[in-house]
Amino acid sequence: MTKILDVLERYYDAVPRVGGARGEDFGPLTLFVQEGDGWQYYARPALGGTRASAADVKRVLERQRELKVPESFEWVAETSPSLRAAAEAAGLEVHEHPLMVLDPAAGPLTPHPDVRLLGADDPLLTAAVTVPMLAFSAPGTARGEAGPAELATAMAAPAAEAGRARVSGKLAAGTTGLAAAVRDGVVLCAGQYNPVGEVAEIVGVGTLPAARRQGLAVGVTAALVADALERGANTVFLTAGDEDVARIYGRVGFRRVGTALIAEPPAA
Incomplete structure (x- = not known):
């Protein structure tokens, strides 16, 4: 399980950059900022970063407000377990969603005609x-x-x-x-x-x-x-x-x- 979550962490760090965003360093957190028009990204734990505090979250929130971009953080609970408490202490509301990976043994479905x-x-x-x-x-x-x-x-x-x-x-x-x-x-x-x-x-x-x-x-x-x-x-x-x-x-x-x-x- 740890291996697949490591793979996903690298993806989460890479995909905003592929999408044209720059990463701004806030120590244990990275804020991705879209260059020009396009999808507005989020802040998330930095690859290999240390534990983030509520103060770290508030620093990023201030920067998001300054840039007028969504005040949003995304991460995986099992990979960065302490960030939830820091986000809630900074006044944010946290929502949970199932994270799912395709089973390599799963066979293909019959294509839908429509x-x-x-x-x-x-x-x-x-x-x-x-x-x-x-x-x-x-x-x-x-x-x-x-x-x-x-x-x-x-x-x-x-x-x-x-x-x-x-x-x-x-x-x-x-x-x-x-x-x-x-x-x-x-x-x-x-x-x-x-x-x-x-x-x-x-x-x-x-x-x-x-x-x-x-x-x-x-x-x-x-x-x-x-x-x-x-x-x-x-x-x-x-x-x-x-x-x-x-x-x-x-x-x-x-x-x-x-x-x-x-x-x-x-x-x-």
């Missing part, structure tokens, strides 16, 4: 990056209200075009892969994976709330796993939103190896 990979110039790309936004605004696995009409409205917002441009560039550069479930020309579920060396993280798998409970997330995840393995990954992992979502990923062959923690200011 799922395919999308490229940088695919006309469905805007929809594919917008569906997860709607999904995460209504978390959980139960069916919800948002459907194709809400998707069309959301796609007209500036954030949708910005997301399309960002993901298109990453697809063209080979720093992400994207799969979507498409039915009658409508994207119902989509997700990505981000490879660094021989490690790939599945991220942002979300189903349009009105289309949940049809096995679409399993199909998209299976397609992402297959593509990541074909492109040379030997470790594929993800963070599940909760235990119910973790059970879905278990059907694709993922097993829990730890707990991912996210610390943020309490909701107002």
Whole structure:
């Protein structure tokens, strides 16, 4: 178990840098700051760093406020067990999420007929990056209200075009892969994976709330796993939103190896 967590620690330190972020050193913590437009990253334990205190966390929070970036910390509970107490002492709220790795013995699933990979110039790309936004605004696995009409409205917002441009560039550069479930020309579920060396993280798998409970997330995840393995990954992992979502990923062959923690200011 320790070996795989070490592999993930190196990935967590590398992936923001691959994504164009710079690392700012705060002793036992590293703050990743995006250069220019793009995904805003987090602070996390420095590789090989020492135990962080509440004062260390507060120093990073001050810098995040100065930069006007999200006040967010991410780490693995089993790797940095003392950071939770420091984050809570600094006034942050900590959320737990199952950390899961693909079992090497897991066999491939039968491809879902509605799922395919999308490229940088695919006309469905805007929809594919917008569906997860709607999904995460209504978390959980139960069916919800948002459907194709809400998707069309959301796609007209500036954030949708910005997301399309960002993901298109990453697809063209080979720093992400994207799969979507498409039915009658409508994207119902989509997700990505981000490879660094021989490690790939599945991220942002979300189903349009009105289309949940049809096995679409399993199909998209299976397609992402297959593509990541074909492109040379030997470790594929993800963070599940909760235990119910973790059970879905278990059907694709993922097993829990730890707990991912996210610390943020309490909701107002």
